[in-house]
Amino acid sequence: MTDTAGPDDVARLLEFLHGRDAPCPLCGYNLRDLTRPECPECHHELLLTVGITRPNFLWFLLAVIPCAFAGIAASLLLIPMTLQTVMGGGLPPPPLFALDALGWLSAAGGLVLVRHRFAFLRQSPKRQRILATAVWAANVLALLAFLGVMASL
Ligand SMILES: [Zn+2]
Known part of the structure; x- marks a missing residue:
């Protein structure tokens, strides 16, 4: 063939x-x-x-969106972390580094999703929904951990 x-x-x-x-x-x-x-x-x-006339990108987009926001949040979090270090306030607490790394990890996962988008789209709608839900769950857990750490600082 x-x-x-x-x-x-x-x-x-x-x-x-x-x-x-x-x-x-x-x-x-x-x-x-x-x-x-x-x-x-x-x-x-x-x-x-x-x-195909209309590929369904809904679950793919829903899976990529939290990764993009996590990447943006990780980038923005670097600003106060860098300023604190440069202004002589010492290194930020280690949990902040870990959470920032989680944001970058999520962004990297989003890039992997984009790179392998056709493999994602070949999955059944049910499996796409499960994958998108798993991505959201991981990102919501990371956000809750971030808020918990920020509240404890
Ligand atoms: Zn023509």
Whole structure:
């Protein structure tokens, strides 16, 4: 099995456009009765393929959002930690370093999710929901730990 269409496949895929309106994805030119995989208007080569119409990104986005916010929070937390150190207030307490590291770890997890987004999207909706819920649970626990540490300082 090949990943791309061969010449016979291209001919069969072009038959789909015989007598059927379809816009060029780049310029919008009507590709009705197209005879070769190139737009007659903008002259871009066309990829004839089978695709999905609407991938569902809901659970993926819900999984990435807390990671992004944790990364932003970890970055912002570095400002007072650095200022305290530079202004002679000494090093911040170790739990603050640990929590900042958790924020960076979550951000790194978010980057891994983005990098492997298609693997995530191939999962069943139920599994995507479970993964997104697990990411949220981990981030909420880290936030509660952060608030607990901040209250104890
Ligand atoms: Zn075109």
